[in-house]
Amino acid sequence: ATRPGGYGVRIQRGRRSGRRYGGGLTVKTWDHPQWGQFRYSGGAWEGSVSAPGFDAFAHDTGYRNVDMAAGEYELGFEADGESDLPSEAAMAVAAGVIANPAALVSRITAALWDDFNGRGPDSGMWWHGDLDTVREGIEPAPEGPDDLPQLMRLNRVVILKTIEEYRKPVARLDFGAAFEEEHGVSILTDGQAILGAGNEIEVSPYASP
Incomplete structure (x- = not known):
């Protein structure tokens, strides 16, 4: 089958660990002309x-994509099933994230630093206005937003179909972080603005003023 716009979808016979499962595992794939092949797995189209x-986010968490090639990151699109392909709006959000990493690094760290200092939108997280706790056990302690990239590492980018009151696709960037090792840090963005902060378990758009 071919999606309008030229994005191909196909069924292929896949393998897992070099072995066939039940005569061969059926894997559904989706091909994007710039980003390559995505496979459907557990409610999302997954690729890199x-x-x-x-x-620039250089913290060594010891987990996830630490061993991926430099510059390569997981990209997933939330889906309700194998027939639910990413929308044009979802792909536009992903394109904004992929095309704009340097600007997003600066905006993410600035938003978090403001949050730590109790300025700007309140994420509702424990770290809001609690820079002293953020700094605990970290040497040298961060003194400004430019110090945060060394304390974070991007694990993956997930394009959500919708979230709470934000009724359109949004990107969730999941990080490992030295100041939140248990749950990590997640950032919501449309590819330009920072829309919310939290963690993979609990992240929502900033409350309206």
Whole structure:
């Protein structure tokens, strides 16, 4: 089948660990002309993209994509099933994130630093206005937003179909972080503005003033 706009979808016979399962595992794939092949798995289309600007987030968590090639990051699109392909709006959000890493690094760290200092929108997280706790156990302690990239690492980008009151696609960037090792940090963005902060378990758009 071919999606309008030229994005191909196909069924292929896949393998897992070099072995066939039940005569061969059926894997559904979706091909994007710039980003390559995505596979459907567990409610999302999953692939990887090149976005070397995010390498500025250099914290070594020891987990996830630490061993991926430099500049390569997981990209997923939330889906309700194998027939639910990413919308044009969802792909536009992803394109904004991929094309804009350097600017997003600056905006993410500025938003978090303001949050730590109790300025700007309140994320509702424990760290809002609690810079002293953020700094606990970190040497050298961060003194400004420019110090945060060394304390964070981008694990993946997930394009959500919708979230709470934000009724359109939005990107969730999931990070490992030295100041939140248990749950990590997640940032919501439309590819330009920072829309919310939290973690993978609990993240929502900033409340309206």
